[in-house]
Amino acid sequence: SGGAIARVAPALLLPAVGQALFFPTGRSLAGFGLRHRSHTSRSSRGQTQEKMLFRSTRGAFLDMTFEEAVFEGLAQDGGLLVPHFIPDLSGEYKKWKNLSFDELAFEIAKPFVGEEIPHDDLRDLMRRSYSTFSDKEVVPTRTVGGLAIMELFHGPTYAFKDVALQALGNLFEYFLTRSNKRITVVGATSGDTGSAAIYGLRGKKNVECFILFPEGRVSPIQQMQMTSVLDPNVHNVAVQGTFDDCQDIVKALFRDLKFKKQYSLGAVNSINIARIMFQITYYFYTYFKAFPNCDGEMSFSVPTGNFGDILAGYYAKRMGLPVRHLVVATNSNDILDRFFTTGQYNKYPVVQTFSPSMDIGISSNFERYLFYLFGEDSTTLKGMMDEFNRTGKLEVSPQLLATAKRDFLSACCSEQDTIDTIASFHKQHGYTLDPHTACGVRAVQALEAKQVSQCSDQTKKHKMVVLSTAHPAKFSMAVSKATGAPPTLPAGLAACQDAEVRFQVMPASTPAIKGYIETTIPDFTGQRNIYTTTHLLTATTVVAAVFVAGVLVGKHV
Numbered sequence: 001s002g003g004a005i006a007r008v009a010p011a012l013l014l015p016a017v018g019q020a021l022f023f024p025t026g027r028s029l030a031g032f033g034l035r036h037r038s039h040t041s042r043s044s045r046g047q048t049q050e051k052m053l054f055r056s057t058r059g060a061f062l063d064m065t066f067e068e069a070v071f072e073g074l075a076q077d078g079g080l081l082v083p084h085f086i087p088d089l090s091g092e093y094k095k096w097k098n099l100s101f102d103e104l105a106f107e108i109a110k111p112f113v114g115e116e117i118p119h120d121d122l123r124d125l126m127r128r129s130y131s132t133f134s135d136k137e138v139v140p141t142r143t144v145g146g147l148a149i150m151e152l153f154h155g156p157t158y159a160f161k162d163v164a165l166q167a168l169g170n171l172f173e174y175f176l177t178r179s180n181k182r183i184t185v186v187g188a189t190s191g192d193t194g195s196a197a198i199y200g201l202r203g204k205k206n207v208e209c210f211i212l213f214p215e216g217r218v219s220p221i222q223q224m225q226m227t228s229v230l231d232p233n234v235h236n237v238a239v240q241g242t243f244d245d246c247q248d249i250v251k252a253l254f255r256d257l258k259f260k261k262q263y264s265l266g267a268v269n270s271i272n273i274a275r276i277m278f279q280i281t282y283y284f285y286t287y288f289k290a291f292p293n294c295d296g297e298m299s300f301s302v303p304t305g306n307f308g309d310i311l312a313g314y315y316a317k318r319m320g321l322p323v324r325h326l327v328v329a330t331n332s333n334d335i336l337d338r339f340f341t342t343g344q345y346n347k348y349p350v351v352q353t354f355s356p357s358m359d360i361g362i363s364s365n366f367e368r369y370l371f372y373l374f375g376e377d378s379t380t381l382k383g384m385m386d387e388f389n390r391t392g393k394l395e396v397s398p399q400l401l402a403t404a405k406r407d408f409l410s411a412c413c414s415e416q417d418t419i420d421t422i423a424s425f426h427k428q429h430g431y432t433l434d435p436h437t438a439c440g441v442r443a444v445q446a447l448e449a450k451q452v453s454q455c456s457d458q459t460k461k462h463k464m465v466v467l468s469t470a471h472p473a474k475f476s477m478a479v480s481k482a483t484g485a486p487p488t489l490p491a492g493l494a495a496c497q498d499a500e501v502r503f504q505v506m507p508a509s510t511p512a513i514k515g516y517i518e519t520t521i522p523d524f525t526g527q528r529n530i531y532t533t534t535h536l537l538t539a540t541t542v543v544a545a546v547f548v549a550g551v552l553v554g555k556h557v
Helices: 004-020 066-070 101-113 117-131 161-179 192-201 221-225 243-255 257-262 272-291 308-318 337-342 366-373 376-393 398-405 414-431 435-449 472-485 510-518 533-555
Strands: 055-057 079-084 141-144 147-151 182-188 209-215 234-240 297-303 323-329 408-412 460-467 506-507
Touching: 004 141, 004 243, 066 147, 066 161, 066 272, 101 117, 101 398, 117 161, 117 414, 141 161, 141 272, 147 408, 147 435, 161 182, 161 192, 161 257, 161 272, 182 192, 182 243, 182 297, 192 234, 192 506, 209 323, 209 435, 221 472, 221 510, 234 243, 243 257, 243 472, 272 308, 272 472, 297 337, 308 323, 308 337, 308 366, 308 460, 308 533, 337 408, 366 376, 366 398, 398 408, 408 435, 414 435, 414 472, 435 460, 435 472, 472 533, 506 510
Parallel strands: 147 460, 182 209, 209 234, 234 506, 297 323, 297 460, 323 408
Antiparallel strands: 055 079, 141 147
């Protein structure tokens, strides 16, 4: 019987070995508790106060600090966080006209951050965040065919989201190091947010990053950018569904308050107010480049699906920047264009297009704008959003639509329009647009054709700028179709082509994603459940060694 025990004993160790390798236990993360404050701050424009506080658009949560707002992401009542008031910089922004991009980012962030981050630390955080960009101006503007193009694709992942997510990654790390806490970042991406978030968070101390993307609905380059990052704190999931499915799962996880607290969930999508704050900078910076004497007026055409990028422009205007109009440029998924044209915000099925980052049926950031459109009336907004969640329909009065049109114009770009615009720009000007930027250019052309004076007025005192949101090489299929040749890959994208990748394919199920997070988060010893080649080789070696040991012991018994 002793021999039998000796032969069996090594096998009995296998479950323990497997558990230690792949399923460590005892995981626990401390949550960021929100403190109730008895005082409130008024939101009158132009008011100064020592500390900026934040509240939910739906009214149930008030008086969060900047740090709490950054980590809260989606408010516990389902709303989005907004500042108690929008800072009025009309009396001082002209003093910043000669600042570098990182110094301007510091000045823009300062009224939102207040005294929560020492100024020297905040300035250093901005400097480090934008030192990773390949162009010395960070976001240069080129004039092409008489149209100004703001190039937002000179960051590590060649997309505009680097501007916010390089800074947000450093901000997370700063707060977490200071408090010695951990955070689990969960984000949904239709393409560019995922890679920008991953590059901003990879290797960051005390941060785990889970990115959900719709399987088969991002470009091959976008998927390679995300899945070729093998840092142990990065986890990619290809969800068998649409971007809206991914976004719904993320929102459901944030609404699960017990889960949110247990794993300290944090957001990198534009529902995070810090992302909007960081993006405000390039509206001011581009204005200063166009009007060094601050004596003109600008309009911006913004390709948008989730309404985050253009919301930053709206904030810039409210903060005092001379912005005439913001042009909402959509692809065939035109819920935003329909709203600004008819006042109806109705959900339609998502259509797959050449501009996948805008293949969105519900613009999650739009709630913030509605909050302001409804006069910051949280009760009215909550009722409207509850009705929209039930029916998929929302409509505003003609009077509110007229108010919205004072700030926003809109146009929709079809698939053929996208290809034709890329082709014509390439042929006439030798400049290649990505399909999202093509939507922005086409929107301006469409409005000019309708003789909308705000778009056709290109005088010395008014300029229209199109935001170029991504490098064309990220969308080779659309560019090849339009120009007859694939775009040249920059070195950073070429390096992804043959790289090792790691990702999971999972159903569009909140319980499935929740379970994956629970079994992947490192335990208190730092052990992880990441299935890489190294892990599998290690497991195989250990199993083989145990087996051989069992055989040898058995022979000698």
